[in-house]
Amino acid sequence: MKIDVVSTVPFEDQKPGTSGLRKKTRVFMQPGYLENFVQATFNAVGGARGKTLVVGGDGRYFNADAIQTIIKMAAANGATKVIVGAGGLLSTPAASHLIRLNKADGGLILSASHNPGGVDEDFGIKFNTANGGPAPEAITNAIFDQTLTLCEYSIADAANVDLSTIGRQQMGAMSIEIVDPVSDYQSLMESLFDFAKIRDLFASGFTMKFDAMHAVTGPYAKAILEDALNAPKGTVLNGVPKEDFDNGHPDPNPVWAKDLMDMMMSDEGPDFGAASDGDGDRNMIVGRNIYVTPSDSLAVLANNAHLAPGYKDGISGVARSMPTSGAGDRVAAKLGVECFETPTGWKFFGNLLDAGKVTICGEESAGTGSDHVREKDGLWAVLLWLNILAERKQSVAEVLKDHWQQFGRDYYSRHDYEALPIEAASSLIAKLRSFLPDLAGRTFGFEEVTRADEFSYLDPVDGSMSENQGIRVFFKSGGRAVFRLSGTGTEGATLRLYLEQFVSRDGNHSQDTQEALKQVRNAALELCELETLTGRTKPDVVT
Numbered sequence: 038m039k040i041d042v043v044s045t046v047p048f049e050d051q052k053p054g055t056s057g058l059r060k061k062t063r064v065f066m067q068p069g070y071l072e073n074f075v076q077a078t079f080n081a082v083g084g085a086r087g088k089t090l091v092v093g094g095d096g097r098y099f100n101a102d103a104i105q106t107i108i109k110m111a112a113a114n115g116a117t118k119v120i121v122g123a124g125g126l127l128s129t130p131a132a133s134h135l136i137r138l139n140k141a142d143g144g145l146i147l148s149a150s151h152n153p154g155g156v157d158e159d160f161g162i163k164f165n166t167a168n169g170g171p172a173p174e175a176i177t178n179a180i181f182d183q184t185l186t187l188c189e190y191s192i193a194d195a196a197n198v199d200l201s202t203i204g205r206q207q208m209g210a211m212s213i214e215i216v217d218p219v220s221d222y223q224s225l226m227e228s229l230f231d232f233a234k235i236r237d238l239f240a241s242g243f244t245m246k247f248d249a250m251h252a253v254t255g256p257y258a259k260a261i262l263e264d265a266l267n268a269p270k271g272t273v274l275n276g277v278p279k280e281d282f283d284n285g286h287p288d289p290n291p292v293w294a295k296d297l298m299d300m301m302m303s304d305e306g307p308d309f310g311a312a313s314d315g316d317g318d319r320n321m322i323v324g325r326n327i328y329v330t331p332s333d334s335l336a337v338l339a340n341n342a343h344l345a346p347g348y349k350d351g352i353s354g355v356a357r358s359m360p361t362s363g364a365g366d367r368v369a370a371k372l373g374v375e376c377f378e379t380p381t382g383w384k385f386f387g388n389l390l391d392a393g394k395v396t397i398c399g400e401e402s403a404g405t406g407s408d409h410v411r412e413k414d415g416l417w418a419v420l421l422w423l424n425i426l427a428e429r430k431q432s433v434a435e436v437l438k439d440h441w442q443q444f445g446r447d448y449y450s451r452h453d454y455e456a457l458p459i460e461a462a463s464s465l466i467a468k469l470r471s472f473l474p475d476l477a478g479r480t481f482g483f484e485e486v487t488r489a490d491e492f493s494y495l496d497p498v499d500g501s502m503s504e505n506q507g508i509r510v511f512f513k514s515g516g517r518a519v520f521r522l523s524g525t526g527t528e529g530a531t532l533r534l535y536l537e538q539f540v541s542r543d544g545n546h547s548q549d550t551q552e553a554l555k556q557v558r559n560a561a562l563e564l565c566e567l568e569t570l571t572g573r574t575k576p577d578v579v580t
């Protein structure tokens with residue numbers, strides 16, 4: 038096998054964000070751009086020599102080309118083996134599972150997740166470590182450092198690999214194993230959930246729609262829901278992965294999964310609705326005429342996990358990202374287990390999961406997962422909900438209303454202001470930061486601030502510190518507003534304003550969410566001077 042050592046110059050903008058490196062697809066298609074990042078990744082982890090790597094992606098435009106490049110670079114860098122999902126497809130949780138199952142040294146996942154795909158849209162790449170989880174900050178920082186000094190990369194001068202045929206191939210000394218993307222993942226799900234019980238649920242006439250949003254979960258959902266669990270054909274919508282997600286935005290929230298929402302918000306709608314994102318790690322859960330916020334979903338799953346065989350002995354702890362509501366904390370307190378509050382991004386859950394401190398984790402952005410892999414897992418959440426509904430023999434609405442009666446309700450919504458000029462967004466955050474020392478005791482509209490700070494996280498397992506992780510303002514009313522800038526966007530800056538209002542057990546649990554959050558929202562907007570600094574009067578997306 039001939040190896041080309043190609044001279045290159047660093048790109049200055051290869052700093053991984055919340056979840057890997059995300060850029061416009063055309064940026065990734067520039068000569069050397071992907072290659073530099075892959076070589077920097079290998080260099081940052083002591084090289085690829087002798088290693089086994091899992092490679093796959095969400096099927097978006099440029100996925101297959103990128104995989105061919107990565108395979109050739111792995112071969113040139115001396116990797117022993119690459120395990121690749123057939124067709125180049127692997128959902129993020131399935132990739133995480135394959136790394137763990139095969140005791141691989143890590144993996145490269147090609148995805149920009151919930152961002153749109155296509156030649157003029159977004160692409161991304163992420164490195165996961167041997168535990169199956171996204172590389173922690175120490176490694177992503179080391180990768181970034183490498184990208185700034187890189188002067189060459191190595192790539193095999195070899196023919197493209199046939200990605201469609203399952204089985205073994207060889208590239209020089211490196212073996213390439215093309216695997217079915219679904220089967221090992223499906224076995225894992227069968228080991229965690231009571232498939233017979235869920236089959237009975239469908240046999241009893243229970244109806245469901247799962248919107249795969251033309252993204253990677255289609256084949257997984259069809260195999261598991263329709264083939265293994267006997268849900269009627271047609272349960273899975275938009276189940277064929279497309280390179281451009283049919284021009285859609287594969288983000289499972291009420292805005293981007295509107296068709297499913299419309300179907301569910303009707304007395305004639307199915308009993309249960311769910312959707313997943315581009316790479317299959319997010320989930321949206323909807324009942325007939327009721328939307329389950331991701332923060333509530335985390336709380337309900339934590340409280341009921343013991344109903345599924347995989348969690349029958351209970352859970353060791355719960356973790357949630359800081360902007361996620363406090364609903365999960367109340368469940369942890371009731372169960373007598375610890376609750377951890379981490380920065381945004383799944384990489385912060387890895388150490389807690391590895392150390393056995395938590396079993397279930399979640400984020401307000403529609404991510405929930407457990408210690409079965411080291412990524413959030415969309416279909417896992419859907420199956421756990423189904424298992425719980427099958428056991429409790431109740432509707433989603435009944436389960437949720439019961440939950441609020443037991444724990445109180447956290448009204449919750451996120452308002453995104455997208456494509457802001459970077460300077461305006463940074464100065465808004467800088468200004469907020471400067472207000473922090475004097476906020477306590479001040480009143481904005483009807484809300485009095487009790488405390489305000491900028492969130493930082495000391496990892497209890499490895500002692501690492503992560504600073505500047507979002508600004509939190511707590512109000513006397515039990516409300517909270519959080520401000521942070523997105524780390525996954527590819528254009529300008531996105532300001533995320535997270536709003537929460539707790540209403541106790543005996544309070545009113547049937548208000549309209551935006552109505553219940555009105556006072557907190559008005560106070561938040563007043564104190565951050567949004568309109569003055571950005572000229573924006575309305576959010577682009579409300580989830």
Ligand code: VG1
Binds near residue numbers: 056381401523
């Ligand atoms: C967003 C979400 C965060 C999630 C991340 C990756 O990050 O807020 O909760 O972990 O996306 O999700 P940010 O920095 O844009 O707020 V995925 O499914 O896009 O990999």
Ligand code: CO
Binds near residue numbers: 314317
């Ligand atoms: Co995702």
